Amino acid sequence: MSTPLLLVGAGGLAREVLAAARALPAEFKPLGLLDDDPARHGADVDGLTVLGPSELVHEHTDALVLVCVASPARPGARAAVVERLGLAPxxxxxxxxxxxxxxQGVELGEGTVLLAGAVITAxxxxxxxxxxxxxxLFTHDDVVGDxxxxxxxxxxxxxxxxxxSAYLGAGSLVRQGLRIGACAVIGMGAVVLSDVPDGQTWAGVPARPLDK
Structure with a gap:
């Protein structure tokens, strides 16, 4: 029997995660979306209703939850939502x-999402x-943080x-053995050839820090 599912967030990412959940009908039964923008309450998103603010997760105790929030402008946003909601793992x-x-042997932490075509090789x-x-693409011996x-x-x-809470932009490439720091942002199409410190934004080929 499929498990009820609530998505926190009602933007483009939520639409992608909703489509993925619908591709797994034996596992998930999407109930609705939750968003803290009152202007979105009651809206229809691909046939699912925005039920209200994110705090409604506490009223639907039988439902599992996925937080669908991601932005290079606020790389820590998803962590902040999870902390605020205070749900058990x-x-x-x-x-x-x-x-x-x-x-075989890959372990995924709670709340993690792999969309279509994502590959973990070892x-x-x-x-x-x-x-x-x-x-x-994640290859051998990678360590991807919360x-x-x-x-x-x-x-x-x-x-x-x-x-x-690092954010790697679309099409970015990271050379073997490097570290991308916490809350760092890597620009679209960047080629990273050296370690990136915490909180910095790098872009280009090869990637270099952007001046603020």
């Missing part, structure tokens, strides 16, 4: 699209509330460490 779903591929532990958008976001076609070579 078992309240969060883990979703793997049927067209994603995770090697056993590893992926953190809590990690988002791997379409066609993301709340990290990897946008479409981001790719990690072997032994890369991605810090908590």
């Amino acid at each position: 078992e309240r969060y779903a883990t979703l793997v699209h049927p067209l994603a591929s995770a090697a 056993p590893q532990r992926v953190g809590r509330h990690v988002l791997a958008m379409p066609h993301v 709340f990290a976001t990897c946008a479409g076609r981001a790719a990690l070579a072997g032994g890369v460490v991605v810090g908590e």
Whole structure:
């Protein structure tokens, strides 16, 4: 029997996660979306209603939850929502699209989502509330921290460490053995050839820090 599912967030990411959940009808039964923007309450998002603010998760105790919030402008936003909601770990779903591929022995933390085409090539532990958008690649010995976001076609070579709440832009590439710091942001299409410190934004080929 499928499990009721609530999505926190009602933007484009929520639409993608909703589509992935609907591709797994034996696992999930989407109930609705929750969003803290009152202007969105009651709106229809791909046939599902925005029921109200995120605090309604506490009224639907039988439902699992996925937080669908991600932005390079606020890389810590998903972590902040999870902290504010204060739910037990078992309240969060883990979703793997049927067209994603995770090697035998991969462990995914609660709240983590792998969208279509994402690939994890070897056993590893992926953190809590990690988002791997379409066609993301994690290879051997990578360590992906809690709340990290990897946008479409981001790719990690072997032994890369991605810090908590880091954001890797679409099409970015990270050389083997490097570290991407906590809350760091990597621009679209960047090629990272050296360690990126916590909280910095890097872009370009090769990637370099952006002046603020």
